[in-house]
């Protein structure tokens with residue numbers, strides 16, 4: 001964790017250990033990706049669990065894993081993005097006016113160029129809230145998923161709204177509420193430290209209540225911790241994450 005900004009796999013809570021392991025295998029390059037028609041990673045789950053943050057982080061982690069600068073003996077979960085960051089990711093926020101013609105063109109055009117800026121030799125495409133694309137646009141998207149050079153990172157709150165052919169071309173990663181509230185304690189402690197407060201400033205029973213109320217949303221959980229931290233005389237943290 002860099003301040004309270006999640007910047008490595010260990011900073012996130014995953015609902016399913018096997019799915020986290022798939023990510024680790026890809027990031028440690030023990031498992032080829034894309035492979036056998038799977039060229040995407042689809043992160044799904046409830047609001048505020050870190051899906052968009054993770055989707056934008058993954059291309060950076062893939063760059064590091066291909067750069068040869070990370071010592072995997074230190075654990076792939078601790079690996080961070082390249083520093084300075086050179087990762088060229090195309091981010092599409094779905095919904096609004098995003099037309100399938102424009103993203104299809106971007107994807108196919110990049111596929112014809114030399115991958116000069118990418119250590120992995122791949123182009124990275126992040127589609128945030130991909131369920132907001134029309135069915136027609138999702139169908140166009142799915143036909144670009146076979147292009148060899150492309151890697152896709154999708155997020156959605158509504159898995160059933162995603163074209164099954166896209167789902168089938170992806171590794172699925174679920175991010176929902178942790179059954180055990182203590183999974184969120186390290187994030188609270190990190191924020192309290194950032195505010196100049198001790199980890200014990202907020203009682204575990206209180207943190208447990210916040211975690212329960214937040215129903216998996218890091219936004220809600222961290223805001224509760226922030227408000228209580230401020231009431232206890234903590235300083236306003238400077239990081240962008242909480243504003």
Ligand SMILES: Nc1ncnc2c1ncn2[C@@H]1O[C@H](COP(=O)(O)OP(=O)(O)O)[C@@H](O)[C@H]1O
Pocket residue numbers: 004005006011012013046047048049050051052053054155187218219222241242
């Ligand atoms: N594991 C985490 N640790 C700390 N902050 C987090 C974590 N996951 C998410 N956040 C913060 O919570 C907010 C919501 O995250 P976001 O990625 O937008 O969630 P989602 O896309 O699932 O709705 C962001 O401000 C983000 O920095």
Ligand SMILES: [Mg+2]
Pocket residue numbers: 051052053128129155
């Ligand atoms: Mg999001």
